[in-house]
Each structure stands twice: as structure tokens, then as C-alpha cells.
Amino acid sequence: xxxxxxxxxxxxxxxxxxxxxxxFKTIQSKYFEKTRDYEVYGRDGIKILFIPSPTEVLFQSxxxxxxxxxxxxxxxxxxxxxxxxxxxxRPSGIGGCLDFSNLVLLLGSIFALFFxxxxxxxxxxxxxxxxxxxxxxxxxxxxxSRSILFIAAFLFLFLCVLLFLAVTGIGFSAANYATxxxxxxxxxxxxxxxxxxxxxxxxxxxxxxxxxxxxxAWFFPVFIIPGLINAAVEKKIPDxxxxxxxxxxxxxxxxxxxNKTEKKMGKFNRDNIEAERQNIEEFKKVDYKExxxxxxxxxxxxxxxxxTYYTLSAxxxxx
Numbered sequence: 001x002x003x004x005x006x007x008x009x010x011x012x013x014x015x016x017x018x019x020x021x022x023x024f025k026t027i028q029s030k031y032f033e034k035t036r037d038y039e040v041y042g043r044d045g046i047k048i049l050f051i052p053s054p055t056e057v058l059f060q061s062x063x064x065x066x067x068x069x070x071x072x073x074x075x076x077x078x079x080x081x082x083x084x085x086x087x088x089x090r091p092s093g094i095g096g097c098l099d100f101s102n103l104v105l106l107l108g109s110i111f112a113l114f115f116x117x118x119x120x121x122x123x124x125x126x127x128x129x130x131x132x133x134x135x136x137x138x139x140x141x142x143x144x145s146r147s148i149l150f151i152a153a154f155l156f157l158f159l160c161v162l163l164f165l166a167v168t169g170i171g172f173s174a175a176n177y178a179t180x181x182x183x184x185x186x187x188x189x190x191x192x193x194x195x196x197x198x199x200x201x202x203x204x205x206x207x208x209x210x211x212x213x214x215x216x217a218w219f220f221p222v223f224i225i226p227g228l229i230n231a232a233v234e235k236k237i238p239d240x241x242x243x244x245x246x247x248x249x250x251x252x253x254x255x256x257x258x259n260k261t262e263k264k265m266g267k268f269n270r271d272n273i274e275a276e277r278q279n280i281e282e283f284k285k286v287d288y289k290e291x292x293x294x295x296x297x298x299x300x301x302x303x304x305x306x307x308t309y310y311t312l313s314a315x316x317x318x319x
Contacts, residue, residue: 002107003157004164007100010057011168017051024049054170055179058100058161100161104187109222112150112191113214116198119146123205143199150195151188158184194218229312233305240301250291257287 028047119142120126129138165172172180197217201210261279265272 003100003103003161006103007057007161007164008168010099011165011170014052014054014057014170021049021051053176053179054165054172055176057165057170058180058183101183101187105190105222108154108187108191109194109218112194113198113218115146115150116195116200117202117210117214119143119199120202147192147195150191154188154191155184229309232312233309236305236308240305241298243298246294246298249294253287253291253294257283 024047126138126142129142132138133141194217198214201214201217204210204213265275265279
């Protein structure tokens with residue numbers, strides 16, 4: 001029930017997307033109805049609105065910000081007011097948003113930990129079972145049977161979520177199902193990790209020692225490690241070239257080309273189309289390549305920061 005409550009919150013948020021889409025279309029339509037000058041149209045370009053995937057109902061804390069729009073084919077390339085300053089490169093911590101994914105991490109990991117611990121908690125009962133067969137076979141039977149039961153319970157929960165989404169009118173494409181399959185596999189791996197940790201501490205006789213150790217084994221990977229990863233990535237973010245600096249550099253190269261063209265050829269002359277064409281070809285070969293290199297350098301810096309985050313995350317069971 002708790003899980004479905006949070007999923008329903010995601011569904012309600014996602015169902016607002018068509019309303020935002022229509023509002024965006026209306027605003028853009030009215031804007032261009034009043035834009036009679038093609039020069040203004042060319043300067044401003046057009047805006048596109050990002051439509052989130054239906055899987056967003058389960059992952060509300062995703063990297064992509066809400067109501068994301070972008071300009072394309074725009075001459076007005078400098079947009080300092082829209083600069084995100086790089087801090088949107090990484091997702092927020094798990095405390096920032098309790099969606100289905102984070103709920104599975106928080107509550108699922110605790111349940112898996114104690115389910116594993118409880119498997120070996122009743123020592124007298126285990127002794128009785130061991131009298132019927134060897135200790136190794138008894139241990140293997142308990143671990144395997146409980147693992148299967150735990151996996152079946154999680155799959156049943158996930159199936160209930162999918163059925164709930166189907167009832168509420170949320171449909172998925174083949175690509176969405178592939179994403180959900182990857183999520184399911186990663187979460188099962190994470191939950192089985194905590195289950196085995198609980199099994200390990202269940203072998204100790206001291207309840208106090210086991211409780212303290214399990215809390216440490218849960219708290220450290222769930223909260224401390226993600227925090228350390230975020231801190232490592234944040235150290236790289238200030239070194240990334242700000243987007244407005246790149247845009248200013250691109251704009252400077254464009255202005256420099258225009259100034260050189262005016263000094264070399266004067267004002268535009270329709271009777272000298274061949275010379276104008278050659279000038280544009282030269283721009284494409286030299287100046288435009290330099291502008292592309294500036295964009296590529298910025299993309300490479302951002303990609304390096306993202307690669308650092310996901311590389312570090314890949315080495316921990318909860319990220």
C-alpha cells in the first residue's frame with residue numbers, strides 16, 4: 001500500500017504533462033502569430049519541450065529537470081539567464097525525493113537485511129534441522145529457499161505496480177520495458193546483497209553486536225557512499241567551463257568573421273554571389289570548425305563529470 005501511494009503520486013504528476021504540453025504549444029503559437037519579421041524569427045529560433053518517459057512515474061528524482069525546453073536554430077546563442085551553472089549534472093541524494101525507486105532502496109534494503117538475519121536467528125531450530133541432515137545442506141537449503149521466496153515477493157510487488165499503472169492508463173513502449181528490466185535486475189541484485197549481509201550477521205550469537213553491525217552495514221552504503229560519490233563529482237563541477245563562457249567565445253568568433261568579411265568584401269553584393277559563396281565556404285572550413293571545437297570541448301568536460309559519477313556508482317550495490 002505504501003509503495004502504491006508513492007507510485008500514485010508519480011502518476012498524478014505525469015498526467016499533468018499533456019496539460020503542460022498544450023500550454024507550451026499555445027504560448028509558442030501566440031508568440032509566432034505576433035512575429036511578423038523573419039529576422040526576429042531567425043534570431044529567436046524555435047523552442048522544443050522535453051516530454052518525459054512514462055517511466056518517470058517510478059523515478060521522479062531523475063536527472064532531467066521538469067518542464068525542460070531548449071532553443072534550436074537560434075542566432076541568439078547567448079542566454080546567460082538560463083545558465084544552470086553545472087550543478088544539474090548529478091541527481092539529488094536519496095533524501096531529496098521519495099519515489100518508487102528510492103522507497104525500494106530504503107525500505108527494501110532494511111527488510112532484506114532483517115529477513116536474512118532472521119533466517120539464522122533461531123539457533124535451536126537450526127540445530128534440530130542439522131540433526132536431520134548435514135550443516136552445509138541445511139544452510140544451503142535455508143539460503144536458497146529464502147532467496148527464492150524473497151525474489152518472488154519482490155517480483156509480485158513489481159507486478160502489482162505494473163498492473164496499477166496499467167489501470168491508471170500509463171502505457172510503456174518496448175524501450176521502456178527494457179529500462180524497467182534493467183532496473184528490476186539491479187534492484188534485485190541490491191536486495192540480495194543486503195539479504196546475504198543479514199545472513200552473515202545472523203551467524204553471530206551476540207544480538208547487540210549483530211544489530212550494531214547490520215545498522216552500520218546498511219547506513220554506510222545507503223547514505224555515506226552516495227554522499228562521498230556526490231562530493232567527488234562536485235569537486236569536478238567548478239572546473240567545467242560555464243556554458244555562457246563557451247557561448248561568448250562562439251559569439252566572438254562569429255563577430256570576428258563578420259568584421260573580417262566586411263573589411264574584405266564590404267557590404268553584401270548580390271552581383272558578386274560567387275565571392276560570397278567562397279567566403280562562406282572558407283567560414284565553414286575554418287571559423288565554423290573552431291566553433292564546433294568549442295562545443296565539443298564543453299561536451300567532453302560534461303561527459304567526463306558524468307562518467308566519473310556513473311563509474312564510481314557502478315562499484316557500489318545501492319547506486
